[in-house]
Amino acid sequence: MNITSKDYYESLRKGLTEFQWNKEFKCPFCWSKSYGNLEDVLDHAKIIVNDKREKPIEISKHRAVLKCIQNLDLQDKISGIPRDDDSIVWPWTVILSNIRVGLTDKDIEQRLQLDGVRPSKVVTVWNRGRQTEFAIVVLGKERNDHDTALKLERSFKEEYHGKKDYDSVKHRGHEFFGWMARVDDYEDHQLGNYLQDHTTLISNKEAEMNKDSNSRYNIDI
Structure with missing residues (x-):
């Protein structure tokens, strides 16, 4: 089965994975690492997506992460995630x-x-x-x-x-x-x-x- 970025995105939207665990933030596809806030997860996903050395499956997963975080409706549903207004x-x-x-x-x-x-x-x-x-x-x-x-x-x-x-x-x-x-x-x-x-x-x-x-x-x- 060829799973696409859209499939990963749909799984995130359905709540099968979460970005927050206790007081830490995590990439749902790189669960071993913790981040201080949602912006750090976003930065992590951007690096993976833009790295030509990464496997296509990892790029697809992290494209889905980017889309989810950038979706304001989803962002509002994740309790406790601070909005980053830093310049x-x-x-x-x-x-x-x-x-x-x-x-x-x-x-x-x-x-x-x-x-x-x-x-x-x-x-x-x-x-x-x-x-x-x-x-x-x-x-x-x-x-x-x-x-x-x-x-x-x-x-x-x-x-x-x-x-x-x-x-x-x-x-x-x-x-x-x-x-x-x-x-x-x-x-x-x-x-x-x-x-x-x-x-x-x-x-x-x-x-x-x-x-x-x-x-x-x-x-x-």
Whole structure:
């Protein structure tokens, strides 16, 4: 039997699987992993769907997940799922933390390139003449830049090197932590100076509408 994305979608709509388990959120087809909110499940599904190396059956399953989460009627029926109204920094940007003092913009860019990431610009953050442990990685304005930012954020989370981990762990070792830049970074007293001069904030809805176009904003990066 050839099961299609539509079949998986119908099974989700009929309530045969759920996105929430206790206080955690899960992808119904990757039950071993837990996520902090529904948006994280959505990001996970987008990565699978856009990864050409994935098996067709996995892409079909996760297309169904995307469709279900994006369906507002279904979203309203899932009790306890918070609506995400956080704004996102645009052009698509990732914050790196736990940067060793002395690393230059070029050092960080070369390290990212070894992982297949080619940023538009890397800027180490300075405060009162001293280098901080943060760097701003501007990826760009295109859809693939958005997808790269999500993949980076997901990879950091899966290695327990995301933003929540950075905020909660006392002994961080020598590895980078990272996350996609959002409104709290934009308003941060260290990161905000650069972000407010060179980027803007857009809503999640605007992000979806403008992933393929840079026509709305005139920003020098």
